[in-house]
Amino acid sequence: MRWSQYFIPTLREDPADAEVVSHKLLLRAGLIRQLGSGIYSYMPMAQRIALRIMQILREEMNRIGGQEFYLPALHPAEVWKESGRWEAIGAEMFRLKDRKDADMCLGMTHEEIFTTIARNELRSYKQLPQVWYQIQVKFRDELRPKSGFMRLRTFIMKDAYTFDVDKAGLDKSFADQREAYKRIFSRCGIEYSIVEASSGSMGGSESNEFVAKTDAGEDLIASCANCDYAANLEKATSRLAPVKDLVGPEAPEEFPTPGVRTIEDLTTFPGGAKERDQIKTLAYVVDGQPALILLRGDHQLQEIKLLDASGATKSRPAYRAEIQQWLGASPGSLGAVGANDRQHPDGFLIAAADFAPNQVQLFLSGGAKRLRIIADDALKGRQNMTTGANKDDHHLRGVNIARDIEVNQWADLRGVDSGDSCPRCDEGTLEIFKAMEIGHIFKLGTKYSESMGATVLTVDGKPVPIVMGSYGIGVERIITAAIEQNHDADGIIWPKTIAPFDVVVTVTNMKDEKLRETGEKLYKDLMRAGLDALLDDRNERAGVKFKDADLIGIPYRVTIGKKVADGLVELFTRATKTSEDVKLTEIVSQVQKLALAGL
RNA sequence: CGGGGCGUGGCUCAGCCUGGUAGAGCGCUCGGUUCGGGACCGAGAGGUCGGAGGUUCGAAUCCUCUCGCCCCGACCA
Numbered sequence: 036m037r038w039s040q041y042f043i044p045t046l047r048e049d050p051a052d053a054e055v056v057s058h059k060l061l062l063r064a065g066l067i068r069q070l071g072s073g074i075y076s077y078m079p080m081a082q083r084i085a086l087r088i089m090q091i092l093r094e095e096m097n098r099i100g101g102q103e104f105y106l107p108a109l110h111p112a113e114v115w116k117e118s119g120r121w122e123a124i125g126a127e128m129f130r131l132k133d134r135k136d137a138d139m140c141l142g143m144t145h146e147e148i149f150t151t152i153a154r155n156e157l158r159s160y161k162q163l164p165q166v167w168y169q170i171q172v173k174f175r176d177e178l179r180p181k182s183g184f185m186r187l188r189t190f191i192m193k194d195a196y197t198f199d200v201d202k203a204g205l206d207k208s209f210a211d212q213r214e215a216y217k218r219i220f221s222r223c224g225i226e227y228s229i230v231e232a233s234s235g236s237m238g239g240s241e242s243n244e245f246v247a248k249t250d251a252g253e254d255l256i257a258s259c260a261n262c263d264y265a266a267n268l269e270k271a272t273s274r275l276a277p278v279k280d281l282v283g284p285e286a287p288e289e290f291p292t293p294g295v296r297t298i299e300d301l302t303t304f305p306g307g308a309k310e311r312d313q314i315k316t317l318a319y320v321v322d323g324q325p326a327l328i329l330l331r332g333d334h335q336l337q338e339i340k341l342l343d344a345s346g347a348t349k350s351r352p353a354y355r356a357e358i359q360q361w362l363g364a365s366p367g368s369l370g371a372v373g374a375n376d377r378q379h380p381d382g383f384l385i386a387a388a389d390f391a392p393n394q395v396q397l398f399l400s401g402g403a404k405r406l407r408i409i410a411d412d413a414l415k416g417r418q419n420m421t422t423g424a425n426k427d428d429h430h431l432r433g434v435n436i437a438r439d440i441e442v443n444q445w446a447d448l449r450g451v452d453s454g455d456s457c458p459r460c461d462e463g464t465l466e467i468f469k470a471m472e473i474g475h476i477f478k479l480g481t482k483y484s485e486s487m488g489a490t491v492l493t494v495d496g497k498p499v500p501i502v503m504g505s506y507g508i509g510v511e512r513i514i515t516a517a518i519e520q521n522h523d524a525d526g527i528i529w530p531k532t533i534a535p536f537d538v539v540v541t542v543t544n545m546k547d548e549k550l551r552e553t554g555e556k557l558y559k560d561l562m563r564a565g566l567d568a569l570l571d572d573r574n575e576r577a578g579v580k581f582k583d584a585d586l587i588g589i590p591y592r593v594t595i596g597k598k599v600a601d602g603l604v605e606l607f608t609r610a611t612k613t614s615e616d617v618k619l620t621e622i623v624s625q626v627q628k629l630a631l632a633g634l
Numbered sequence: 635c636g637g638g639g640c641g642u643g644g645c646u647c648a649g650c651c652u653g654g655u656a657g658a659g660c661g662c663u664c665g666g667u668u669c670g671g672g673a674c675c676g677a678g679a680g681g682u683c684g685g686a687g688g689u690u691c692g693a694a695u696c697c698u699c700u701c702g703c704c705c706c707g708a709c710c711a
Contacts, residue, residue, distance in 0.1 A: 072703065144711060579671085
C-alpha cells in the first residue's frame with residue numbers, strides 16, 4: 036500500500052477518553068474509532084491485523100481437526116429456553132423481538148446453536164469426535180464496557196466446541212485444544228499463563244483460563260515462582276503450615292471481652308488469642324438464605340469460592356439488623372457455637388433486594404429455619420480456639436470445632452496472599468500479578484447435551500448424552516494484549532506475526548527524484564518477494580514519517596535517504612530502535628530473511 | 635444501578651464561578667522558505683457551544699429535564 040492513499044488516521048495527542056495504553060495507542064495509531072460505549076469500528080489497518088490473527092486461529096484449529104462453521108448471530112429464544120439460559124442469564128444478553136413479537140436475542144456464545152446441530156445430526160458414536168469452530172461476532176451487554184478493546188459489547192470470537200462419546204474422549208479433545216491455544220498465543224507473540232479458574236455460569240467440571248500478564252488486566256493471578264502452578268485468585272489456594280493445638284477444656288468457656296470488636300482487638304486483649312487461633316465468623320446472605328462463614332482469624336474470604344462451593348449465584352454480607360435478629364449479637368461478638376439451635380418461629384429476616392441499610396422497615400421474613408454453616412478447610416480438626424459468644428462483649432474459648440460446631444459444609448473459601456507457600460511444590464512461594472483473560476477452555480460435560488437432548492448411540496446401542504467441551508478466544512483481546520505487552524513511549528511494536536505490514540519503506544524526501552524512484556522500486560521489489568510492504572510516499576518531512584512509523588509499529592523500516600548515492604539504505608528495527616546500513620542490492624533478501632525468521 | 639468526571643471547529647483544551655460580538659494550539663486549504671526525529675512565515679476555511687425547555691432585554695455561561703461518553707464500585711461464560 037501507498038501511505039499517501041491508505042487510510043491511517045494517526046493522532047498526535049492522546050485522546051481524552053483513553054486511559055490504558057492499548058486504548059490510547061489503538062486510537063492514536065488510527066486503528067479504531069469509537070461508535071458507542073464498548074462498540075468500535077475497525078479501520079483498514081486494524082482489519083489487516085485481525086485477519087492475520089484469524090489466519091493463525093484457523094491454521095491451529097484446522098491442525099487439530101477443527102472444521103470451520105459460520106453460525107447466525109441472531110437467535111430465536113427457543114434454544115436458549117431449552118438450555119435454561121434464557122432465564123439464567125440476565126441483562127447481559129441483548130434481547131429483541133421480531134415483527135411477530137417473538138423473542139429473539141443476539142448471540143453471546145454458541146453452545147446452544149452448535150448443540151442444536153449436534154442433536155439433529157449426530158446419531159452414532161462412530162461420528163465422534165467432532166471438533167467444530169467458527170470465527171464470529173458476539174454480543175454481550177456488559178454492565179460496564181471499558182478500556183477500548185478490553186471489554187467490548189460486540190467483539191470477534193473464535194469459539195470451538197467438541198463432541199465426544201465419553202469422558203476420556205473429552206479429555207483428549209480438551210488436551211488438543213489446550214495445545215492449540217498454546218501455539219496460537221505463542222505465534223501471536225503474547226506472553227501468557229495457563230491458570231485454573233472458576234467456571235462461572237458456563238458450568239462444567241474443569242476449565243483453564245489463558246491470561247496475558249499486564250497491569251491493565253482485570254484479573255489477579257497467583258503463580259508459583261518455582262513450579263508451573265498458576266490460578267486465578269478466585270480459585271487459587273496455598274499450602275498452610277500445620278497447626279498443633281493444645282488440648283482445650285471439656286466445653287467452651289465464655290469470658291467477658293468488653294470493647295473487643297475485631298480479630299485484632301482480641302489478639303491484644305488479656306486472655307485473648309492469636310489470629311490463627313481464632314474463628315472468624317462472617318454472616319452472609321447466600322442466594323437469599325442466611326449463612327455463617329467460618330474462617331481462621333488471619334484468613335480472608337474469597338467470595339467467588341463461596342459461590343462455587345455453595346452452588347449459589349449471589350452472595351452479600353448480612354446487614355447489621357439481619358445479624359442482630361439471627362444471632363442476637365453485633366458483629367464483633369459473633370460465633371457459630373450453638374448457632375444451629377437458634378430458632379425463629381417466623382424464619383430468619385432477610386432484607387429485600389432494594390433494602391437500604393438505614394431502612395429497617397424494608398425487612399422481609401425469610402423462609403429459612405436454620406442457619407447454614409460453611410467452614411473453611413483450614414479449620415478442620417482445630418481445637419482450643421476462640422470465637423464470639425453471640426452475646427455482645429463476650430467470647431468463647433476452648434472451642435473444638437468438631438465437637439462444638441455443627442458445620443454443614445466444608446470448603447476452600449480462603450483467599451491467598453502473595454508470599455504464601457505453593458500448594459503444588461515444596462519450595463515455591465506464590466506471587467500475585469494482574470492479567471487479562473485472552474482465552475478460556477471448558478470441559479462442559481453433558482450440561483447442554485442433556486438439557487437439549489443431544490445423544491448418540493454407543494457401541495452397545497444405548498443412547499448417551501454427548502460429552503462436550505467449549506473453547507473461546509477473543510480476537511480483540513489478542514490485539515489488546517499484544518499492544519499492552521509490546522509498546523514503548525513512541526508507540527506500538529507489533530509482533531511480526533500479526534503486524535499489519537512486514538516493512539515500511541520511508542522515502543525521506545519525495546521531492547528528490549532519485550530517492551522517490553529508489554523507494555518506488557524497492558517497494559515493488561519487496562512486494563514481489565512476497566512481503567507486505569507499505570510505501571511512505573507522503574509529502575511530509577522525514578521526522579513526521581519516522582514518528583508515524585514508530586507509532587503504528589511496523590516491525591522493520593527501510594529508510595531511503597542521502598546514502599542512496601553510495602548504494603546504501605538504512606534498515607531500522609522497531610523493537611530495538613537500532614539501524615544499520617544495508618546495500619540496496621541486498622536489502623530485499625535481508626528484510627525477507629528477518630521478516631520470515633521464526634514463523 | 636451507586637459514586638465521581640466530562641460533552642465548546644477534525645484532535646487536545648481555554649472561556650462558564652461573576653450572563654453582554656465564541657477563542658488558542660495542533661490538524662486542514664493556498665502561497666513562500668525549508669527538508670533525517672512531529673519546521674517556519676503569511677493568508678484562509680471550519681463551531682446549531684450534546685439535545686429540549688425555562689429564567690432574562692440578552693444564555694456556551696444560570697435553572698430544570700434529557701441524551702451520550704469516561705473513570706471507580708457493583709456485576710460479568
